[in-house]
Amino acid sequence: MGHTVRVPSPETTPVDDALVACADGSPDAFGPVYDALAPTAYGTALGVLRDPDHAAEVTQEVMVEVWQSAAKFDPARASARTWVVTLTRRRAIDRVRAEQSRRDRDQRDVDSTLAARDRDVVSEDVEQRLEGAAVRRCLDSLTGTQREAVVDAYYGGRTYREVAERLGAALPTVKTRIRDGLIRLRDCLGVNRG
Numbered sequence: 001m002g003h004t005v006r007v008p009s010p011e012t013t014p015v016d017d018a019l020v021a022c023a024d025g026s027p028d029a030f031g032p033v034y035d036a037l038a039p040t041a042y043g044t045a046l047g048v049l050r051d052p053d054h055a056a057e058v059t060q061e062v063m064v065e066v067w068q069s070a071a072k073f074d075p076a077r078a079s080a081r082t083w084v085v086t087l088t089r090r091r092a093i094d095r096v097r098a099e100q101s102r103r104d105r106d107q108r109d110v111d112s113t114l115a116a117r118d119r120d121v122v123s124e125d126v127e128q129r130l131e132g133a134a135v136r137r138c139l140d141s142l143t144g145t146q147r148e149a150v151v152d153a154y155y156g157g158r159t160y161r162e163v164a165e166r167l168g169a170a171l172p173t174v175k176t177r178i179r180d181g182l183i184r185l186r187d188c189l190g191v192n193r194g
Contacts, residue, residue, distance in 0.1 A: 012075045019080040022070035030067050033080070038063055040081055041088045048092035058095055062088045138188035146181030153178050 012020075015036045021029040041062045045055035065087060066073075073083055139147055145167075152163045164174040 013079060013081075015080045016073075016075040019066070019070055019073050019083075020075060022067065023073070025070075030070075033066065033070075034063055037066065037080060037084045041084050044085050044088040045092045048089060049095060054095060054099075055092075058088060058092050062091055065091075134189060135185075138185050141188055142181050142184055146177050146184065149174050149177040150181040150185070 015033060018029060018033045018036070022033055038059055042055055042059040045058040045062070046052065049055050049058065062084065066084060073080065078086070139151070142150065148167065149163055152158050152166060153160065156163075158166065160175055160178065161171060163178070164171045167174060169177075
């Protein structure tokens with residue numbers, strides 16, 4: 001298999017000729033091509049993407065593609081500038097589609113997370129209300145002195161000593177009331193001993 005030698009047509013530009021010369025992989029031949037076509041690629045990418053960072057990334061990707069596929073360039077079909085604009089436009093559109101796809105995917109994830117969270121909130125709210133009703137029902141089953149001691153200690157955040165002082169009862173008596181009240185609450189709520 002021999003190499004086909006392309007003879008530049010009279011209508012080719014110096015950039016076209018330089019790109020044809022790059023087909024053999026010479027880095028020296030690619031320097032002028034890059035200098036001449038990278039601004040065109042960047043301008044095209046920026047026009048599609050509207051984001052300088054994305055446009056710069058696409059420009060670099062396109063110029064690497066131009067370097068790697070210089071042998072595919074045919075000056076009889078299009079100028080080097082037209083070829084680079086076409087490559088850039090395609091790659092920029094692909095980038096837009098990929099970004100939109102990523103955004104859509106992220107939005108679906110956020111939506112499903114929020115929907116699951118909303119369902120969880122409703123479920124938790126119902127569960128808390130049912131538990132609260134059960135606790136209130138069981139508290140009502142305690143004696144008045146047990147209920148008062150348990151509520152002061154656990155809902156009032158008081159220590160045994162503070163409950164005893166508040167109720168005017170001896171500390172051992174208050175401890176017994178709270179212990180007996182908690183045992184009755186546990187049995188009423190059906191809590192298994194762990």
